[in-house]
Amino acid sequence: MGFNRDLQPTAAIRGHLQFTHSGLVTATYFINPLGYGLRKAGDKLDVKLAHHALINNLPNGSLLLGIQARQNTIDVLSKMVEGVDLDRCEDYADEVVASFERVRAINPLTRIFLLSIPVGTSAVGGISALSRMWRGSTTTIDATAVSRADLDKYEEEANEILSRIGYDFDPTPVPAAMFQWLWDHYLARGAVNDPVAPTQIGALDDATAAVFRSAALDEGARGDSNRRLRTSFVPVIKIVQPDSGYRPSYQAMLTPRSFPYGGMAFPGGSEFLAVLEGLGDVTVDWGMRVSSKPAETVLKNNEVNLRRLGEQMDQRDQEVSFAQNTLMSKAQMLGEYNQHFEVNGGESEVSFTTVIAVGGATQDATMDAVNTLRRRYKRFQVEVTAPVGAQVDLWSMLVPGSPPRRAFDDFAHIVPSDMWAGFVPFTTNQIGDDSGPVIGVNLLSGNFEPIHFGIMEAAFHDLSASFAVTGELGSGKSYFLKLIAVLVHDMGGQFLAIDRSQVGEWEHFASTIDDAVIIDLANPSVSLDPLRLFDPRVAGERALDSILPLLDLSPTSGSGAAISGLLSPKGMEQHRIRSLLDLYNVVCRLRDEPGELEEYADLAARLGTVVERVPVLFDPNLRPVSLDAAATVVRSHKLALPSAEELTTPHLYNRLPLTKRLGTALYELVGVTAREAFLSDNGRFGLLVGDEAHHFTQTQVGASVTSDFSRDGRKHLAAIGLASHDPATDFQGAAHNLIPNRFVFRQRDETLARNSLEWLGVDLEEAPFLLSILREETSPPVGAGRQVPEERRGEMFMRDALNRIGRGKVLGPARPDRGAAINSTPSAGGHAERESEVLL
Template structure:
């Protein structure tokens, strides 16, 4: 066992430029992976095209890396508080503090993507630096390098990046990233593995780095009292001199063969996705690529074909299998040659893939190796852990490493369009870059927190509105209350319409200081639009509510009379200050000779005056939406079904009670629009659990559209819930609400509707229908209850149209978690995290 410092090639660093001991200069960048997950095949083909452009323009010797690392708990909390004044939001500060232990217990991880490209040679001058470095423990300070020389390398890097394109948003790494990456490789999977630098400023921008020494013991011979040839044990024991008590056991795997018949895209070629969801180990991957142009390939093919022809001529009189083999090779070579002749812009890629597995014990690492081999066999890919080449392959994941024989021994050659089907730079991440943590990502295999920056969306010119669907008891109401309480705790306000008979929102509101609860059947405030809104718009708002309620058309006789009275001139002339005034004026004007329209209007108003005190009682104070939390109970209102709202003949036959319920429902939405879509500096959220009343009526659709379109301008959003998105989430709710959540749907039709509304092509991904119906928070056991560790599972589409699968966690504070349980009379239980996590 020997100490290996020569595997670290860095001689000097300046920013993201690395000067190696061999004289090579590389530039390294963070890569922003492209959203993949559950998107449609057409979207995935777009991702493939971007990778095709990438590989065709990468210089030979480029290195692509996918590094798995632990998320820093403090980074997660910092993202939670971004843009929030904790001095003003004590409740949210308590939520963040409570989240610390939960996030730390879950131990979320992430994958960091890096691209290292050669940008030139440093010439003979680096040889001296190399000799000096090999006798030292640190790199040479790159500040001594000439600025003109650095600018040449920077310009070369920019030229390469401009050819690749901007889709991956390459960002130069800080100099200290090289030290972080080296320490990660030495500690892969062990307790000393450093946390991921996932936030800007997590690594300082140093110009020098100190690289630790380590012993790379191939075969882990030190663990045995007898001498074992390294070739018999494909494992490396990495021991750092200063941390000998926490070694890392690592194995390097590489594909030995790919399917002979090729790999279908999408769905069959993304072989790096198999690496996720590995427990108790850290799995990194690296791909070293070299390319040849189509012209070079065609010339080489001509030479190879000529040689095959000569061999076949020499054996034309021979009867053997060799003749058939030569003919098969000639046929394959012809097909390969034809591919490059008919496909413009194609190139040939020679690539070596290394999959590095590490943990704190030899047994755990080797078990994971066997697990991965079994996974890859199902894809007809054979993995091998080449004995005697483990250290060489280990070095390939270090940017700037010299080419070694093992890289060529395990290289594969494919056309660039086939290589692009591997789509290595993709992610299953969902959610926003910052904001409160609402759940965990279940698709990536790393349990990354899902951030939902509902109050920060406006700052990024995105809509914060969201919609939820799912069957009864699937978690819709829980989720709505979770978002509402987070908005409240972060200094915003919300208005929720409570249709439940048990008053679940009222029960929830009681846990919030100074919350206002309004019962429309026993009102203590007035929803009279003439008293509620500014005089400039009051008449128009009253007409929007009164005419449908009275079954009047704006151009009918009584409708025209109401329009005339509620115009600005009519309101001023007749001193109409309330709907009761409107009724009195209509009664007075009906006695005028020859004018029957006012009589018709007065008669229609007379049927509801005494029934609806919330509209006609002038002694009630008008509703003012200045409370942090307002809950409007509408459980005693008769409301039409979605079918009655969308079927013309059923709508015209609606009884008065249902028309009245719809009018009041709409008035609440209008009141929220007038209060929240103003620049008052406070975020406002309107929550509606009966989506069809906001999307199927003219007034409701206008409210939904206004919140969806203009909410980002005025710090406001709408949150809607429904059982059937195919009927309820149409128009603005379908086109303008970006954030969508789908909870369990056991009905097949509703499950398909929900996934298609989410953006999933169920014809391409039929299995997802079954996942939603049977494997999303599934009820089990005699009582058909959902185990607590499975509650809150859902599908999500975020503001960037990324689709994935997650689990809602609920508030970290126990009192908040208890307050948002659905049934006020039941014992409060918070949703918990996955089996290894604490809620």
């Protein structure tokens, strides 16, 4: 069961520099994968071009790795609390603690991408044979014999290579302990003792060297069979570590035998490494060893090969056989291949060997995953094989610094570099932010990584935290808005939400928050009079924004000019106007004075129609609203508001009744008030939530509020969250161009679904299948009651601040009490009932 060859090539390590027993020196880097997912073909082409620059400048013998491992639950929680003072945010601390069991139950995975490049040779390989014994050695030898000048030389060579590659992938040197982690992972791949991923920055930096465990590799798992089958009969490796309780890992090494004869279309048909995710209880890693030749060398070799083919054809000129046809076919392909390099001067020829390593806790689990992968690859017309007798050799290829073995050449393929670039191995389907509360899990990647939404951290990274949501009734929009609002509250921020629902779902939700304030615009307890709310230097201007549309006045009309004069700083000081009621009284006084403008009579008549109807603006006994509470809900359910069509159609807008004009003015005033309160440097994050997006995007004042939150929110720790049924109508202007974070929930109407995906950034001509996924496979109602199963609720599409597009599932709060608060809404009779858009 033992194995007598040296599979761990490391002799010494200095940081990310590895010195091998054979004398090779390598430099290993973390690679930041490029966003891929559901982006447009043009964006994916940029990713391919980055890979093209990568492969054309890698030295021969470079190793590319994609390592799958379990995420560390503590790392996930650490990202949740980044930038949050838990001593001041006890509610959020409880949320993080409650998230521990949920994250552990989900068991999220991640993929770590590495690049190992040869940077020279060293005499360190000349150490004793005893130290090179793999099974007898548990430590590496410190490279004290390597001078600082030599280390600088290797670093310089590595930096020169990275400079040629470019910095699209942001290569970062690995710590010395990464080599140990990688080795431990390979020995326990897919087993219960497989180490968690070192995803937290600095998780391995405390180590200065690697200590490699010993293990026994049993090719063919002969130890499990009483018949002692020969290795060649079973393409599996059983790996047992004596110091790990003999919990074995069963691993199988797959490699492509052939690729489609007609080539692989990019994008969509060439990304053959993308099918490795979502295989259940196994771990799947991949490694690719690459070498390349410049175009000049390829052209010379093609001339020699073509000459040889010509000689063979001459020899068989009089022969009637299939061989003649085969030679002609080869000559034609060689000609096309040669023309490709003649036309594309920046090309190179890439020889690459790919190994897909599947590991599980049992042999059955591993072989089931192998068979699943074979079925998946049939759709790509790629044939994969698990070569018997070569499993250990292929296993060793994934170890950085491994010397070449025969199997590497036996299963190598040769393609032009632009075709290789279409494989785009260094890509990710990750969405969301690097830190922040966990709002859901990633469904597109197949690894169920937590989706972080760092809404309060975005400002520190110079990004906008504003977001917009769309979806049909009952799809999850309101639930999601309440989820983000409660997270903002729990992290020490404040929010203001406008509640249009007749049953008061936001009021019911806010009642579970200790310091919440409820404002009913129809039965007010506070005043929204802009002349009392805002600084006198800007109060008149703010009042004009609301009063002119309310009174149906143009700023250039006679009456409009008259009221503008009164609300100028000079006019307000002259007439001692401190409130809208003062304005009305002044207008009435001027109307009655002889010789004054006739426009004052018109103004008095217009203002007189609303003074008694709008106490929230004209009652002097109400105190001005102060948005200093952690949670404020403004109920606007009794206001008459225009539809989106009435706001966007000129002749309909001109005929709006007074009640709808009044409702729009008050709705806008709430937004303006929130803007003045939240877009100020008060050290507290503020979120404005509007479930009727068109009132913030289709009017001049509302569009200004949306634009200010989207543009300047990152400077003042503020954001706006909007929801709509139809983004094509409601999310225009700033809401379309400046709000980066976008969420699309179920939308079964074809037109609205198409509008939603186009707003998200998806090109439906390139990916028409996404339309049916959104309409039919996103939280689909099933059964006679047309209810969404619990496990399918909350599914959505998402576009994050980096313009990455993917699919996810919203989880909701981990705290049961918070979940219950946003998961129910009062009925008309006053009793709480479950929402139709409840999420888990």
